[in-house]
Amino acid sequence: MACIECIWAKDNKFLVNPDGQVWPCCYLSNQGFKFKEKGQWNDPDIIARGVNDIVNPIMQKYWEWEDELNINNHSLAEILNHEWFAKTLPDSWEGDNPHRICVMMCDKDG
Amino acid sequence: MSGKNTMSIYDLSKKPIAWIDISTYCNAGCPQCHRTDPNGLGKIGWLPLIQWSLETFKKAWTIENLNAISQFEICGTWGDPLMCKDIYKICEYIIKESDVSILMNTNGGMRDDDFWWELGLLGDKNRMQIIFDVEGINQEMHSHYRRKVNFEKLKQNIQSFTAAGGNALAHVIVFKHNEDYIEQILDMCYNELDMTHHVVQLSNRFGESGKEEYIDEKGNPFILEESSLPVGDPRFELPAPHRDHKWWKEKGHALVLPHLDTERNM
Numbered sequence: 301m302a303c304i305e306c307i308w309a310k311d312n313k314f315l316v317n318p319d320g321q322v323w324p325c326c327y328l329s330n331q332g333f334k335f336k337e338k339g340q341w342n343d344p345d346i347i348a349r350g351v352n353d354i355v356n357p358i359m360q361k362y363w364e365w366e367d368e369l370n371i372n373n374h375s376l377a378e379i380l381n382h383e384w385f386a387k388t389l390p391d392s393w394e395g396d397n398p399h400r401i402c403v404m405m406c407d408k409d410g
Numbered sequence: 411m412s413g414k415n416t417m418s419i420y421d422l423s424k425k426p427i428a429w430i431d432i433s434t435y436c437n438a439g440c441p442q443c444h445r446t447d448p449n450g451l452g453k454i455g456w457l458p459l460i461q462w463s464l465e466t467f468k469k470a471w472t473i474e475n476l477n478a479i480s481q482f483e484i485c486g487t488w489g490d491p492l493m494c495k496d497i498y499k500i501c502e503y504i505i506k507e508s509d510v511s512i513l514m515n516t517n518g519g520m521r522d523d524d525f526w527w528e529l530g531l532l533g534d535k536n537r538m539q540i541i542f543d544v545e546g547i548n549q550e551m552h553s554h555y556r557r558k559v560n561f562e563k564l565k566q567n568i569q570s571f572t573a574a575g576g577n578a579l580a581h582v583i584v585f586k587h588n589e590d591y592i593e594q595i596l597d598m599c600y601n602e603l604d605m606t607h608h609v610v611q612l613s614n615r616f617g618e619s620g621k622e623e624y625i626d627e628k629g630n631p632f633i634l635e636e637s638s639l640p641v642g643d644p645r646f647e648l649p650a651p652h653r654d655h656k657w658w659k660e661k662g663h664a665l666v667l668p669h670l671d672t673e674r675n676m
Contacts (some may be wrong), residue, residue: 306419309419309604311427312420312421312424312425312426312427313426313427313429313483314420314426314427314428314429315428315429315430315431316428316429316430316431316470317431317459318431318433318434318462318488318489319460320470325417326487327416328549329487330487333488334456337457337458339457355478371470371471372466372469372470373473375472375474375475375478376428376474376475376478376479376508377422377474378476380418380420380422380426381418381422385418385419385420386417386418386419388567389419390419
């Protein structure tokens with residue numbers, strides 16, 4: 301199991317993309333922004349193929365709550381305390397299916 | 411909101427740092443940037459053109475939200491923040507309406523020296539720092555990577571900014587073509603451009619070959635090569651050759667980054 305310590309959270313830093321979406325780091329945000337603009341995050345073919353960067357539960361949950369995680373819609377406190385930042389993401393680091401990028405960038409044992 | 415509040419991964423009592431991307435516009439065509447199409451160095455096709463206006467910024471970053479953070483890092487993953495038409499007004503709003511400090515990256519090749527003078531007057535040295543990319547001592551060397559950036563204009567802009575009291579950091583990415591000129595670049599940055607601090611780092615975006623082929627804006631092929639300097643080369647840790655020590659001692663250097671992370675404004 302990976303031992304993930306988010307380096308951005310450790311620095312108490314988060315990111316807001318040009319579309320207003322709030323993300324925990326540039327690595328996930330760059331992917332998220334690209335997937336959204338290319339329409340890949342909800343592409344049935346890609347999802348059917350099980351491409352993990354897209355079907356990983358933290359990403360699918362993010363898109364489910366997309367509007368709630370946008371600074372144009374909600375206050376910063378509401379967003380940073382949102383379940384996605386407070387439970388979904390940190391719980392994924394403790395589970396058996398963390399996002400590939402979290403492992404690649406923030407696995408202390410990696 | 412449907413997401414229930416539990417415990418954030420952030421310590422909100424310590425006012426987090428907000429990294430914000432407010433522009434996908436850019437005047438340059440840096441080959442290793444996420445924004446750049448390697449075939450012609452234009453914008454990649456899928457990227458929409460976005461720039462935040464003052465109105466948009468104030469709606470998202472209310473006084474309540476400003477008071478919740480300590481610092482903006484306005485980096486420019488997908489574009490240069492100085493390309494926002496309202497960037498001066500956005501900085502003015504942040505400076506006047508909050509205690510939030512601003513760190514902002516730019517290639518520095520856009521706008522005129524009047525703009526940079528006014529921006530230099532706006533920011534207290536401990537409230538705003540501009541991080542300029544400087545990777546050469548002449549046009550040919552600088553724009554081997556910083557494509558479409560006019561080197562003399564960049565220098566004039568930095569000079570206007572620092573002459574007005576602006577706090578300017580030199581960000582030097584090292585490649586094969588400039589690895590033997592780091593000392594000269596830093597000498598120019600401090601002694602000619604009156605910059606405050608510097609960070610020298612290797613590009614980390616090469617594959618195993620250490621060479622990448624591109625097609626430039628005129629349709630000509632060119633090669634970008636990785637530096638041969640080892641990570642521990644002392645040139646990455648060179649001291650500042652000159653600095654405004656009076657300010658440095660009196661005001662501290664609260665805004666100077668200990669390091670720049672590797673995703674920053676390539």
